[in-house]
Amino acid sequence: MTTLGLLLSIAMPWIFGAALSRAISAGRNRLEHVALGWFIGQAAVMTTLYAMYMSGMQVTAMRAGAPIAVLAIAAVVVARRRNLDCRPWPWKPLRAAWLASPGVRIATLLIGVSLLAKVNMLVAATGWVPVRHDDAIVIWLGRAKVIAELQRMPLDAGDPLYMGGTHLDYPIFPSLLPAWTAILSGGWSEPHVAWTWPLCWLNVALLIAATLVARIRPTRALLAGYLVASLPLAFVHALRPGYVDLLLAGFLVATLAQAMAWRRHGAAPDLALALLLLLATACVKREGVFAALALLVCAVLPGLVMHRRSRGTWIVTAAAVPLMAIALGCTLPWSFIGDTLNGLGLHGDVPRILARHLFSWASFGVLWWLVPVGLIAASRRRTTNSGSSRCGAGLVVFVCLLIAYTAAIFVLSDNARFAQNDQTPSRCFLQIAPAAILALGAIIARRRRPIGSGSSLHGDV
Amino acid sequence: MRNARTDPTDHTRRNVLALLALVGAAAIAWPFLRPATAWEWRFDGANATVGVTIRGILRHAPDGVYIRAAGRPAGIILDVPKFAAGACAAVEIETAATASCEVPLTFFWQPPGATTYRFTQRPVALASRPTIARFDLTREAMWRGTIGRIGVQWPGVDNEAVIRSVRLVPLPRRERAALAVRQVLARRPLDNTSINYLTGPTVLGSGLNYFLMMFAVVAASLLERSRAVRRRVGPGRSSLAVTFAVWLAADAIVTADIARQVIDDVRVYSATDDPAAVMxxxxxxxxxxxxxxxxxxxxTYTVLSDDDFYPRHRLDYQLTPVRICVPPEQIDRAAYIVVYHRGAARFDESSGRLWIDDRHSIAGHVNGRRSAEVYVVERTRE
Structure with missing residues (x-):
C-alpha cells in the first residue's frame, strides 16, 4: 500500500497536468505536455489541499486523492475528445541530428553519461540519505510533517502548531507537496516525500529542452536542458531536498513556457493556464512575487495587446484579475513585504560578494555565464546573415528584471546580511537561472529566424 | 571573395585572436610562474611588536614575546605585506611555553579586503624549548591563495606562551604543478553550506573557473584564428565546441565530487537503523x-540549551506533532523543560526548582535524566 500510494501520489497529479495541457494547448510536442504537466499537477495539489485545510477538513488519503483522481480522469477524457493538434515526441529531430554528425553523437553520449550518473545519485540519495539542512527541517518539511500527521492544518492562532508550526511568514504552499505524498503513501517517510525535488529537477530540464526544441536546433535545445540539469547548485538542491528555491525556479520556467505558448497561439485557455501558473509562482515563495510580476509585465501584458481582438482573452482576463487579486491578497506576507520596503538602503560591499557567487565559485559552473554569452554571440552573427533584426525585447527585459531584482534583494535591503554570510545569494540566483536560460534560448530563436519563415514564431515573447 | 592575405581587416582579426590566445595562456601560466617571496616576523625585541595586534598580557624578552590569556585566548594578528601575500603556501610559527602542554594551536587568516577570518587548528606540544608549528595552507579548503592578514591563537595555555617568529613560506615553482594536480583531484565534501553555495576547487590560489575560462579563451582564439587563416568566413562551431568541452569538464569534476559523497552517505546511512542518530x-x-x-x-515541551537553534529544531522535527515543542521565549506554555547542555541551568534538588539562570527558576522535578547535562524537568504547580 505504501509503494502504491507513493506511485499514485506522483502519477495522479502528473497525469492530470499532462492531460490538461494536452486538452487546452495545441501545437506543442508530447514532451512539453509531460514536463509542463508535472508543474500543473503540483499546482493543483497545492490548491486542492489548501482549500481543504482552510475549510477545516480532516484530510485523509481518500479525501485528498479523490479530487485529484477525478480531475485526472476528467482531463484525460477531455483531452481525448478534443484531440487537439499535438506534435509527436521530439526524438525525430534529435535522431536526425544524431545521424548527421559524429560530433553530435559524442556530445550526446557524454551528456547521457553525465545525466545517467546524476539520476543514479538522486535515486540512491533519496532512498537512503536523511534530510539534514536547517530550512528544510525547521520550515518546509517540518510544517509538512505536522500537517500530514495531524491530517489537518491547525487554524487556531493560539495553537503552537498553527498553520504547521514555525515561521509563519513563509508560504505554506510548498509544504503541502510533501504533505500530499505523505498522506497518500500512508505516513511521513523522508524517502517518499523527498521525491518532489528530483522530479522537479528532471522536469525543469525536460521542459526547457522540450520548449526550445521547436524553436532552435534540437542539439542546442538539448544543450539548454543539460545546462540547467548540470548547474551544480540545482543538482545539489535535488539531491538534498527540502528547500524551495528549485521549486520556484521550476514554476517560473513552467509559467514562462506557458506564456510563450499562449503568445504564439493566442488561445484563451492557454492564457488561463498561464495565469494559474503565474499565481502558483507568486505563492510558492516570497521571492516569487516579483518574478511573477516581472513575467506579467514582460510577457502577459504585451500579449494582451497582441491578442486584443480575441474575445476569449478578455473574458479570461476579466475573470482572472479579481480572482488573482483575492488569492494574492489572502496569501502573500504583506507585512514582510512592507517591512522589506521600509528598510531599503544601499549596501556597497554586496556587489563584490554577488560576483563571487556568480563567477568565482562552482554554484553555477563555469558555463553559467560562458554559454549564454557564446550562444548570443553566435546568434548575433547568424542574425546578420539572415537579415532578421527583431528580437524578443520582452524576454531581454524579463531576464534583466530578474537579475536586477535578485541583486537588489541584497544590495538594497536588510538581506545584505545574508550576502555577507554567504547564505542566500547563490540560492536566489538559482531561482531565476533556469528561466533566464529558457528566455535566452527563446531570444536566440527569435534572432535566428525571420518572422513568418518556417515554423511560425509569431507571438513569442 | 575577399583576399585574406591582403585584407587589413583579416590581418587585424588574426592578430587580435593571436593576442587573445597569448593573454589567456599567460593568465593560465601566471599562478605557476609568479615570483614567490618569503617573509618573516621575528619577535626579538621591544620594537618587534610595533604594528602587531597582541591579545593577552605581554612582556618582551630577547628570545621572544611572552603572552598570557586574559579572558580569552592569547593571540597575535599580523598584516601581511602585499608583495608576500600571493604565493604563500605555508606558515611556520616558532613558539614555546613556560610550562609543557599540548594545545590546539589555532591559525586564522583573512583574504585582502575581507572582514571575516578562516580558521584551522592542529595540536602542538609546547615546551620551554621552541618548536615549529607548520600550517600547510594549500591543504585548507577555504584557502583562496592570497592573504591580507593572519593570526595565531594559543587556546588552553594556562601559563605564558612564547612567540619567537612567524614565517610565510612560498611554494617553489617546481612543486606547483604537482600541487595543482592534487588540488584539482582533491575531494571537496558537501558540507552544511553546500545547500547555499558550492565553492569548488581552488588551484594555486585561483578558482577552477578561472583556469577553465582561460583555457576556453585560448582554445577558442586559436581555433578561430585557424579558420581565419584558412579564409573561412561566417560563424564557426569551434567556439561552441570548446565551450561545451569546458562545460563538460566542469560538470564532470562537480559530478565526481558529489558522487563520492553520495556513495559515502549511502554506505553510512544504509548500515544504521537510526539515520538521525548518525546525522x-x-x-x-x-x-x-x-x-x-x-x-x-x-x-508541550521546550529545550534549553546553550545552542538555541540546533538541538531544539532537530528534536522538534523528529518528535512533532506527537509532542509539541514551544520556543524558550514561551517557556510558560511548556509542561516539560528539556535541559540539553545549558551551562547556566541547574536543578536544585533541595528546593525542587530548575534555575534557568541566577534570577529565574521553575518549580518541578526531574522526570528523566541521561547525564548531568541532559535531563527533563516536569513542571509542577507553584
Whole structure:
C-alpha cells in the first residue's frame, strides 16, 4: 500500500497536468505536455489541499486523492475528445541530428553519461540519505510533517502548531507537496516525500529542452536542458531536498513556457493556464512575487495587446484579475513585504560578494555565464546573415528584471546580511537561472529566424 | 571573395585572436610562474611588536614575546605585506611555553579586503624549548591563495606562551604543478553550506573557473584564428565546441565530487537503523529517546540549551506533532523543560526548582535524566 500510494501520489497529479495541457494547448510536442504537466499537477495539489485545510477538513488519503483522481480522469477524457493538434515526441529531430554528425553523437553520449550518473545519485540519495539542512527541517518539511500527521492544518492562532508550526511568514504552499505524498503513501517517510525535488529537477530540464526544441536546433535545445540539469547548485538542491528555491525556479520556467505558448497561439485557455501558473509562482515563495510580476509585465501584458481582438482573452482576463487579486491578497506576507520596503538602503560591499557567487565559485559552473554569452554571440552573427533584426525585447527585459531584482534583494535591503554570510545569494540566483536560460534560448530563436519563415514564431515573447 | 592575405581587416582579426590566445595562456601560466617571496616576523625585541595586534598580557624578552590569556585566548594578528601575500603556501610559527602542554594551536587568516577570518587548528606540544608549528595552507579548503592578514591563537595555555617568529613560506615553482594536480583531484565534501553555495576547487590560489575560462579563451582564439587563416568566413562551431568541452569538464569534476559523497552517505546511512542518530549525533538521539520516554504524547515541551537553534529544531522535527515543542521565549506554555547542555541551568534538588539562570527558576522535578547535562524537568504547580 505504501509503494502504491507513493506511485499514485506522483502519477495522479502528473497525469492530470499532462492531460490538461494536452486538452487546452495545441501545437506543442508530447514532451512539453509531460514536463509542463508535472508543474500543473503540483499546482493543483497545492490548491486542492489548501482549500481543504482552510475549510477545516480532516484530510485523509481518500479525501485528498479523490479530487485529484477525478480531475485526472476528467482531463484525460477531455483531452481525448478534443484531440487537439499535438506534435509527436521530439526524438525525430534529435535522431536526425544524431545521424548527421559524429560530433553530435559524442556530445550526446557524454551528456547521457553525465545525466545517467546524476539520476543514479538522486535515486540512491533519496532512498537512503536523511534530510539534514536547517530550512528544510525547521520550515518546509517540518510544517509538512505536522500537517500530514495531524491530517489537518491547525487554524487556531493560539495553537503552537498553527498553520504547521514555525515561521509563519513563509508560504505554506510548498509544504503541502510533501504533505500530499505523505498522506497518500500512508505516513511521513523522508524517502517518499523527498521525491518532489528530483522530479522537479528532471522536469525543469525536460521542459526547457522540450520548449526550445521547436524553436532552435534540437542539439542546442538539448544543450539548454543539460545546462540547467548540470548547474551544480540545482543538482545539489535535488539531491538534498527540502528547500524551495528549485521549486520556484521550476514554476517560473513552467509559467514562462506557458506564456510563450499562449503568445504564439493566442488561445484563451492557454492564457488561463498561464495565469494559474503565474499565481502558483507568486505563492510558492516570497521571492516569487516579483518574478511573477516581472513575467506579467514582460510577457502577459504585451500579449494582451497582441491578442486584443480575441474575445476569449478578455473574458479570461476579466475573470482572472479579481480572482488573482483575492488569492494574492489572502496569501502573500504583506507585512514582510512592507517591512522589506521600509528598510531599503544601499549596501556597497554586496556587489563584490554577488560576483563571487556568480563567477568565482562552482554554484553555477563555469558555463553559467560562458554559454549564454557564446550562444548570443553566435546568434548575433547568424542574425546578420539572415537579415532578421527583431528580437524578443520582452524576454531581454524579463531576464534583466530578474537579475536586477535578485541583486537588489541584497544590495538594497536588510538581506545584505545574508550576502555577507554567504547564505542566500547563490540560492536566489538559482531561482531565476533556469528561466533566464529558457528566455535566452527563446531570444536566440527569435534572432535566428525571420518572422513568418518556417515554423511560425509569431507571438513569442 | 575577399583576399585574406591582403585584407587589413583579416590581418587585424588574426592578430587580435593571436593576442587573445597569448593573454589567456599567460593568465593560465601566471599562478605557476609568479615570483614567490618569503617573509618573516621575528619577535626579538621591544620594537618587534610595533604594528602587531597582541591579545593577552605581554612582556618582551630577547628570545621572544611572552603572552598570557586574559579572558580569552592569547593571540597575535599580523598584516601581511602585499608583495608576500600571493604565493604563500605555508606558515611556520616558532613558539614555546613556560610550562609543557599540548594545545590546539589555532591559525586564522583573512583574504585582502575581507572582514571575516578562516580558521584551522592542529595540536602542538609546547615546551620551554621552541618548536615549529607548520600550517600547510594549500591543504585548507577555504584557502583562496592570497592573504591580507593572519593570526595565531594559543587556546588552553594556562601559563605564558612564547612567540619567537612567524614565517610565510612560498611554494617553489617546481612543486606547483604537482600541487595543482592534487588540488584539482582533491575531494571537496558537501558540507552544511553546500545547500547555499558550492565553492569548488581552488588551484594555486585561483578558482577552477578561472583556469577553465582561460583555457576556453585560448582554445577558442586559436581555433578561430585557424579558420581565419584558412579564409573561412561566417560563424564557426569551434567556439561552441570548446565551450561545451569546458562545460563538460566542469560538470564532470562537480559530478565526481558529489558522487563520492553520495556513495559515502549511502554506505553510512544504509548500515544504521537510526539515520538521525548518525546525522544529528548520538547524544541528541539519546536525548530524543529520553523525551519520548518522559514527555507524554500531546504534551508541550521546550529545550534549553546553550545552542538555541540546533538541538531544539532537530528534536522538534523528529518528535512533532506527537509532542509539541514551544520556543524558550514561551517557556510558560511548556509542561516539560528539556535541559540539553545549558551551562547556566541547574536543578536544585533541595528546593525542587530548575534555575534557568541566577534570577529565574521553575518549580518541578526531574522526570528523566541521561547525564548531568541532559535531563527533563516536569513542571509542577507553584
Amino acid at each position: 544529528f549525533g548520538e547524544e541528541l538521539a539519546r536525548c530524543r529517546e529520553l523525551v519520548r520516554a518522559t514527555v507524554p504524547p500531546g504534551a
